[in-house]
Amino acid sequence: MYRFLLTPRWWGIHVFVLLAxxxxxxxxxxxxGRFEDRVQSHNAAEKAPDPATRKAEPLASLLPVDQRTSGRPAAARGRYAEQFLVPGREVDGKTGSYVLTLLRTDGGKVLPVVRGWIPKGTKAPAPPAGEVSVTGELQASENAGSDGVNAAGGLPPGQVGMISAAALVNLVPYPVYDAWVTLPSADAGMTPVPAAAPQNSGLDLKAFQNLGYTGEWFVFAGFVVFMWFRLVRREAEALEDAELGLAPEPDATSADTTADTPSETPSAPLPG
Incomplete structure (x- = not known):
């Protein structure tokens, strides 16, 4: 009865199931695995010491920025150069702008430094003159569309939509570090900007989406097996019915209609 499983059509179904x-x-x-990584990063962040109590390390030793080095205090020396505003940023539930000042290091490369946050319509304080030493919490370059960051194209001069080397390299004549720091304290008139959690870490909505996708994929695997058994059963039942000679009964309605239809054979003429 199950010889049909060896036909070419069914071999194609078998291959699909074995691959799916x-x-x-x-x-x-x-x-x-991605959800478990999020759980581990969340636990590591909970156990990590307060950045304010950690010793600052040279910037070069913490690059490139990853989940291990993000948020750690980094130290750099140089002179402040160009300054920009990053609009549309919230601190304590209020919308304003980050004050982003580029620190030109001795090697000629610049480090974006967020010196603080100011309310909308407020003028940003000028950066300190001369050589300075900065210590701030290290952050990875932002990407458009991630964590609410918007590239905000068409901004007026002196403003940028996101903090990234890709956006700043077109505005300044020197190379830019693919990272930035936010200072733990700000000058008068500005509010310190807290460091953000590393991307793709922690138990946020995306983490539980990964857990939901896990269940969906295992359900798909079970559905494939269920449909294979269902198709086999239907095929076997159809062949069994064919061997027994079972056929659907004639439609009673059509039979009655045929019986009531007058014969088309012309009747014999009556004698005159």
């Missing part, structure tokens, strides 16, 4: 199940299991395991 491992793919679903792999994708579900990958999403589960």
């Amino acid at each position: 199940i491992p793919v679903c299991i792999f994708m579900g395991s990958w999403q589960l």
Whole structure:
């Protein structure tokens, strides 16, 4: 009865099932691994010491920025150069602008430094003159569309939409570090900007989305197996019915209609 499973059409179905199940299991395991990484990063962040109590390290020793070095205090020396405003940023529930000043280091490369936050319509204080030493919490360059960051194209001169080397390198004549720091204290008239959590870390909504996707992929794998058994059963039942000679009964309505239809054979003429 099950010889149909060896037909070419069914071989194609078998191959699809054998490929779909491992793919679903792999994708579900990958999403589960991402959720576990988020849990580990969250636990590590909970156990990490307060950045204010940690010793600052040279900037070069913390680059490139990753989940391990993000938020750690970095130290750099240089002279402040160009200054920009980053509009549309919230601090304590209020919208304003970051005051972003570029620190030109001895090597000629500049480090973006967020010196503080100011309310909308407020003039940014000028940066200190001469050589300065800064210590701030290290952050990775922002990407448009991530964590509410908007590139905000078409801004007036002196403003940038996001803090990234890609956005600043077109505005200044020297190379820019692919990182930035936010100072723990701000000058008068500005509010310090707290460091943000590293991207793709912590138990946020995206983390639980990964957990939801894990369940979906395993459900897909089970659905593939269920449909395979269902198709096999339907095919076997159809072949069994065919062998028993079972056929659908004639429609009673059509039979009655046929019986009531007058014969088309002309009747014999009556004798005159």
